[in-house]
Amino acid sequence: MFLGKVIGSVWATQKETGMENLKLMMVQPIDTKECESGQVVIAADRIGAGVGERVIVSRGTPARILFGQGNAPIDAVIVGIVDSFEVAE
Amino acid sequence: MFLGKVIGSVWATQKETGMENLKLMMVQPIDTKECESGQVVIAADRIGAGVGERVIVSRGTPARILFGQGNAPIDAVIVGIVDSFEVAE
């Protein structure tokens, strides 16, 4: 997983099967000093993450498992909203 | 998933099984300011994305799920055509 910050939302009317009723957020990966670190990822959100919140994002088939037998072609999901993190100096 | 811009098409006559009748588009990943961000990806398109449009691309096995039990060796698919996106400053 990676640490990210929710920076926005994206909308698409014309889409593939399995993409209906999904909330898609733009997540900027950040480092432990909360600086940008790598390319923005579009992740599905089912736990109510809001813009500005720090989140944990999982990717690939392990993330897709949350959609069970369905055909949602989702390769990134917000799996946690960060309360806090602690990094050793 | 990542945000991209459709920049072109690619054609191949000699190809693997499972690659028949697929429309393959070249997608340039972009950042939230629509600047280029990373290497071009060749993605299958089944929803009619056109050159110049901003799209959402899914990758890996989660993307391939759209092709069901078939043997299409597809690792990237355009899953949405972006209407709009909103990014917090």
Next chain:
Amino acid sequence: MFLGKVIGSVWATQKETGMENLKLMMVQPIDTKECESGQVVIAADRIGAGVGERVIVSRGTPARILFGQGNAPIDAVIVGIVDSFEVAE
């Protein structure tokens, strides 16, 4: 897998199904001279890795296999605590 150093922990109360009771560590990938090398990864830990320890992290579906038929959306796991490594000059 990659070589990393455990640098901290992360906590999330609001989370996806399958994320309960997991210890999540922040792991900094390092090179053979133990210098930082790439973006921090959040990995699940079930073997008691502590901050400062060097670990081996596996990613993707091969890592998730440790969670069996469950629905844990985990894409990175600490699979070993490094005793030592030896690199040829």
Next chain:
Amino acid sequence: MFLGKVIGSVWATQKETGMENLKLMMVQPIDTKECESGQVVIAADRIGAGVGERVIVSRGTPARILFGQGNAPIDAVIVGIVDSFEVAE
């Protein structure tokens, strides 16, 4: 998938099960101006791609699907030989 140029071949006598009788090509990822773009990938070729040809390479489990139930540990396959591509300015 990515766009690449076949730049050579690689041979290995001592190998894992499932690697027998495979033609392995070295493919340099290229951008739309045909400049080098990223690290060389070793891909299996079953469609007769030759050195100098531009090809489409698929990766991961979606690529491996071409080998069916077998145990070929192949994570990259040449899935098309490019006839032409067109990129908008």
Next chain:
Amino acid sequence: MFLGKVIGSVWATQKETGMENLKLMMVQPIDTKECESGQVVIAADRIGAGVGERVIVSRGTPARILFGQGNAPIDAVIVGIVDSFEVAE
């Protein structure tokens, strides 16, 4: 797959289930001029690769397939020891 050079070994006593009796090598990805190219990968070796040898490494689920139904959380395996490779100028 990628081309790499075996540069060392790593040992771990405390480890996850499925990691027993595995020989883990550190592999430096190299380019066609044998210069370092990217981050070191820890790969399982079952074919007797030695330090200094050039090898082919496969990653992800396609690599893990070599471990069959077991629960080895292995995401990288040395699948061939390179005899020679040939690159066009």
